[in-house]
Amino acid sequence: MTRERVQSDFGKYVLFDVDGTLIDATDNQRRVWKTWAGRYGLDPDAVHELALRTRPMETFAEVAPDRDPQECLAVLHELEDEDVRSGVYGAFDGASELLSALPPGCWGLVTSNYEHRVRGRFARTGLPVPGVVVDAAAVDEGKPSPVPYLLAAGRLGAEPEDCLVVEDAPSGVESGRRAGMTVWGVNTPGGVDGVHRHFTSLREAVPDILAFVAGG
Template structure:
């Protein structure tokens, strides 16, 4: 995690907190491929493993699909595959992501991810996306999404109150995290609205003008 709060100065009127995978970076195929390789290594059904992995954190996934295996060894194998995928996998940013992030003023936005910062930086480097001053990753908090802790941590590092923060998410656990943090939550990149979102956009591109307007205090 980028651990230092944003330097004092003229404070932004509003703040935007982004999820990463599924929101800014299209990594669905990568995640499926990584979990398939992992499952095959352990002689498990790849489709079942991926189904569980979509709704649980890795340690919870291992407990369900491989209860007799050492969870730490399982996690080490998964991390190895994920790091290799960052180095060699094919990634794409969602339409509108580059325009949006380059247009946001420094100090008014952050990334809040269940992944690890070094992987986020690798993916952003390969897709040409800028990295903000504040990145809250899996190592930064003891409780991940849907707990409100990750988004509250990002707001604190930015010096922002929850009422001044907009969360951009694609997944139910992230939406719940933002709502529990007392923030405005908009959903993107889904055909149907995730339960609880204040606004829904089928694609990130559609949301760009409204996100920029929010960030400017408009």
């Protein structure tokens, strides 16, 4: 899908991960993987634990090496799409206030998920969707490669050094760091290795994120 570059007069920009950062999808992901594992007669807890650390194709290779990975992926996508339609989602405390306060053109989303699911979850939680969304379909190399965050910066018309990345996962932190951006971690009890600053919650980070964008 072709995207036009968003032009902005802002000097600072912020790029958000989605799941685990803005949207609390932990229970949803657990249910999806449990259902997926049941389809193949696998231990749901073991599958989910592995899926937290690996990308889907790597998970399939480990837990179902005798299965067609494309078939496994198609089943997973079917379950995830159904969960977007019928699952219960919640935005993290502070997400609505933060995104509503950010001027259009100075922020975007960088996700390993797909844009239609992000839009569905945002619609369910009432969060605004920015003009720039870089999803799994937009790049050949996902996180921890720097490519997704560099693409988002380019679409915003921003230099990497002027971008703040807000993440909750090691692969996303590494992606932002390799892109040459400032990286803050949220929603984890302890700081993720590599972050420049750590906040135990998104709510705690809201004033500082707004100050960053304002040039403070």
